[in-house]
């Protein structure tokens with residue numbers, strides 16, 4: 001139970017039954033441990049108590065973990081599609097309706113979804129907003145709340161995407177080049193403007209939609225823009241057979257990953273989501289060589305959808321992050337889904353001729369923290385260590401449904417029974433954004449109410465268009 005009604009600030013001590021610390025390049029569990037936070041940094045971490053009169057937050061029964069780093073989100077779109085696409089409908093129409101929302105409505109939708117993401121322990125998002133306007137909304141909310149993020153507008157954005165992605169022939173792709181170049185320029189301008197906003201927490205990134213919606217000319221422009229911003233590339237990579245076929249057809253038989261390498265896209269960090277249709281004979285070596293990250297999204301396409309190649313990617317030695325994508329904003333739940341789905345898939349894949357590694361909660365935890373931090377070139381996030389940014393979350397691993405009424409001996413195993421509802425406190429740069437499960441950086445009830453008003457508007461439009469009928473079962 002927390003000992004404070006209000007969160008401590010500026011300079012304080014956190015005591016917990018467990019701290020997931022960092023020693024010699026690895027995550028390590030420290031029992032009955034303490035950390036001292038000073039300003040935006042962790043000043044000390046040690047087993048046992050830290051003496052002194054500083055304000056002290058006692059978290060008996062909690063596990064304190066580094067703030068999670070999510071390698072692939074579309075923040076505003078979560079609740080705009082959740083609960084209405086799982087029966088098999090396309091998310092395309094709700095996303096198109098989002099394009100008609102005002103900036104204020106986009107901010108309200110962003111705030112609701114970002115509140116959920118924060119409440120589940122995720123302090124850093126690598127954010128592919130579905131339009132530049134949504135990226136602007138993300139920055140407004142994230143800056144106000146002190147969230148850390150690498151935002152970029154998806155290129156092409158939702159408004160132009162279908163025409164290029166679901167084209168009848170490649171002429172539509174080549175015809176799209178001037179408009180896509182204009183979008184790249186607009187996103188670069190946004191990147192320059194927003195770079196290091198929020199005390200350096202906001203670092204825009206270039207976010208091409210995928211390899212099959214770009215030409216050599218636009219990919220060159222994307223790589224040049226990303227070189228200028230210096231933060232890398234965030235892309236959907238090898239999402240399916242259609243993408244691989246298009247890239248092979250257009251660019252001399254290369255796989256999407258081979259083509260990206262040829263175009264210089266791996267110069268900086270690269271986060272690629274999904275990777276369902278990698279060529280396992282050629283692509284993993286390239287991704288490993290460049291330290292690219294596979295952003296594995298276990299609830300992509302809506303919870304209960306298909307599984308993705310997490311165990312194969314681990315088996316190939318790739319760097320794998322756990323990511324949210326859309327629909328579920330519960331980071332802890334997605335870690336759990338990655339492990340549970342990954343273990344099932346590893347067993348089913350065992351005799352398919354590819355090396356597989358069975359993931360554990362430790363694998364997912366590394367993928368949520370050290371893996372993305374390293375790829376971003378950040379040795380100051382994704383770890384609880386002296387000198388690191390004070391980005392952390394505490395999870396009640398002793399309570400009903402998750403624990404056993406006492407601090408557990410192997411707390412990461414208890415996370416297999418947890419969801420974001422077990423996350424109690426979340427801080428970024430030492431500032432508590434969630435305290436005792438409540439959003440502290442805004443009026444939580446207003447965020448909830450205003451987010452609801454916007455989705456009701458989207459549902460009403462869908463109803464008018466007959467989108468909900470027939471109802472799939």
Ligand SMILES: [Zn+2]
Nearest residue numbers: 074236273325
């Ligand atoms: Zn995505």
